[in-house]
Amino acid sequence: MKDLLKRTWTEIDLDRLAANVDIIRERANGRRLMAIVKADAYGHGDGVIAPELCRLGISFFGVSNVEEALSLRRAGVSGEILILGVTPPELAPTLAEQQLSQAVFCTEYARSLDAAARAAGVRVKTHLKLDTGMGRIGFRTDDAAAAAEELSAVSRLSGLKVEGIFSHFSVADALDPDSEAYTAGQQERFDAIVLRLQKEGLPLSYIHLQNSAGIIRHPDPLCNLVRMGISMYGLSPSRDFDGLLPVKPLMEMKTAVAMVKEIPAGCSVSYGRTFISERPMRVATVPVGYADGYRRALSNRADMLLHGKRARVLGTVCMDQLMLDVSDIPGVKAGDVATVFGSSQDAVIPVEELASLSGTINYEIICGISRRVPRVYFRGGKPIETVDYLLP
């Protein structure tokens, strides 16, 4: 294993990944699982997470773009890979050669992809993407008959091999009655079109609609595949869903104290002098900042854990460093490990705490941990592998 240079790093528990997948598999109730590993596996490192998922029996992956798909192939992932977003049509030969499936979301795009595929003498595997209410990419579905007609025309394009159909929820993570009704409407529009296409004999091997929130709250009897994202990483799709599925977070983020100093009253800390001490204090500097993904909005607001106790961020978060109040935590010294999020002894700082203090969601915090932060993977409580993007 590569040595960890103990500046700032994340620890990722692969045993928890296995446990989470088991929990979701049970909830999916016989449907196949697609693991969503876009955005470097939500910041967890797709080069390790995807092969680990293969070992756990997952053979279908979802990514956002062709680069991510190729990165999975390079990591040795041989299963099905669906690209959920657009790929330039001229890459049709790459899609075919690498056996990648491409979302097809409007007739214009389908025709371009088909033309490029036929010009190269290949066929591209595709899933039809419906817009049932997300308002993002997808065939419009207001008129089921018209949509079914458009979709069956696309399925006859000889450069494309339609294997699946899917859509995406926009408010499945909210449990108020309006949102639940909207989600039910999306599902109805989806089902109506799938049933029409099935009646016409279109071979749809993969029918999928559920994201994490959908898996937990909106199962669809027509679907035979679900797309697990945030829940696989052990986090909740929203605060409404806290505790609805007993998954546990895989990731913790840590840093090591660079220096501890005593300051008198009236001393300012960090850029802009947004913090001025009112009494003598002990201040620890830690080498983590917004360039690591620790958001500047957390200045003067968030805590880290040292020796199982909370230490408040003092002043503005810098690009590469920030200061903590350790006045009430005895014995803190250079080299001590601080938990940025995760647990230390009995104390916990959930990702969601940092998300709400900085006005965002857990997804954005974990995806925002930058590539200069090494990922250390654990199994059986022991580190087994370190990925350092800067020192490959």
Ligand SMILES: *Cc1c(COP(=O)(O)O)cnc(C)c1O
């Ligand atoms: C990201 C994404 C998912 C996963 O969503 P989670 O809420 O993380 O489970 C599923 N489907 C599509 C189309 C996505 O873009």
